[in-house]
Amino acid sequence: MEFFDRLTTRVGAELGTSDWFSFDQVTIDLYAAVIGDLDPMHNDPDWEAGKREWAGPIVVGTHTLSMLPSFLRQYGFPVAPGFGVRFEAVALPRMRFISPLGVGEKARDRATLVALEPIDSGWQVTTEHRVEHSTPGRPVLVAEFVSRFTEQAS
Amino acid sequence: MTTNPHRELLQRLAMSPDEVLATSDWIPVTAAEADIFDRLTGREVDFRSRAPGPHRSEDVGPFQVLALISRFAAEAGVPVATDAHVTMLHYGFDDVRWTGAVPPGSTIRSRVVLAGCDERSPGQFLIRHCHSIEVKGGSVPVLEATALGLAILL
Numbered sequence: 365m366e367f368f369d370r371l372t373t374r375v376g377a378e379l380g381t382s383d384w385f386s387f388d389q390v391t392i393d394l395y396a397a398v399i400g401d402l403d404p405m406h407n408d409p410d411w412e413a414g415k416r417e418w419a420g421p422i423v424v425g426t427h428t429l430s431m432l433p434s435f436l437r438q439y440g441f442p443v444a445p446g447f448g449v450r451f452e453a454v455a456l457p458r459m460r461f462i463s464p465l466g467v468g469e470k471a472r473d474r475a476t477l478v479a480l481e482p483i484d485s486g487w488q489v490t491t492e493h494r495v496e497h498s499t500p501g502r503p504v505l506v507a508e509f510v511s512r513f514t515e516q517a518s
Numbered sequence: 519m520t521t522n523p524h525r526e527l528l529q530r531l532a533m534s535p536d537e538v539l540a541t542s543d544w545i546p547v548t549a550a551e552a553d554i555f556d557r558l559t560g561r562e563v564d565f566r567s568r569a570p571g572p573h574r575s576e577d578v579g580p581f582q583v584l585a586l587i588s589r590f591a592a593e594a595g596v597p598v599a600t601d602a603h604v605t606m607l608h609y610g611f612d613d614v615r616w617t618g619a620v621p622p623g624s625t626i627r628s629r630v631v632l633a634g635c636d637e638r639s640p641g642q643f644l645i646r647h648c649h650s651i652e653v654k655g656g657s658v659p660v661l662e663a664t665a666l667g668l669a670i671l672l
Contacts (some may be wrong), residue, residue, distance in 0.1 A: 397549050397557075399586045400545070404600065425608045426581065426584065426587075426608070429584075430555075430559040430561075431560055431580070432581070433581070434561065434562075435561075437560075454616060455613075456614035458610070459610050460609065460610035460666075461609060491639075505610075
């Protein structure tokens with residue numbers, strides 16, 4: 365838990381940015397199939413191209429949202445197995461999908477540490493995430509995420 | 519001038535705040551689906567430590583449970599699918615709280631309540647639906663969330 369002791373001085377500070385990522389059509393199709401939400405807007409490469417605000421299919425919003433734990437891992441949080449720490453998602457008080465992410469389009473997360481509170485055998489962490497496109501403009505999504513890290517019983 | 523076929527449903531929903539829309543069917547969440555979801559979203563679980571086969575010790579990822587809300591909403595009659603007359607956008611979530619684990623192989627369902635449907639501007643409806651997701655055999659919900667959808671009539 366030394367990581368969290370060091371983090372106490374960084375409340376209010378930006379944690380950094382994640383690696384750039386993108387989703388191809390096969391990945392998007394698999395995701396939609398797993399959550400039972402196939403939709404031409406996400407899964408038909410020829411869907412309404414050029415007829416609406418954006419051309420071609422877009423990534424399912426919850427797919428990008430579900431990357432939040434992976435972003436935390438990139439900032440050094442012990443999310444992955446092997447640290448002897450249990451990671452739990454606790455809450456998303458507020459999150460908004462702001463602008464669509466196209467297939468193959470690059471995006472990355474930018475996160476700020478909002479709060480860090482000691483709890484029984486661990487820490488509760490509140491982070492603010494802003495997933496941004498590789499081109500300037502409105503973000504893909506913004507989210508406040510509350511998670512917990514507690515010592516795992518051996 | 520023709521009437522958009524979705525307008526009548528949206529106007530009816532606007533007149534019915536706090537209506538219990540439905541309790542969805544039970545749906546299984548298999549270990550195989552959980553594995554695929556984890557791989558698609560960069561969630562690190564210890565794939566190597568477990569024996570080959572359908573068993574997995576890790577709970578279903580919290581964001582996978584959240585992502586199933588669109589499927590539950592569709593079952594409850596909330597308009598979520600885009601077609602030639604409407605663009606349906608997932609607008610976000612409020613007050614998401616994960617309160618319990620979903621073991622792989624469980625069956626889950628959601629009780630869906632319409633929290634509101636407001637015409638924010640001509641032809642644009644913001645739909646808010648609350649979900650309480652439970653595991654079969656459990657006594658308390660494992661996830662509570664309010665989902666927001668934006669219907670844009672064409």
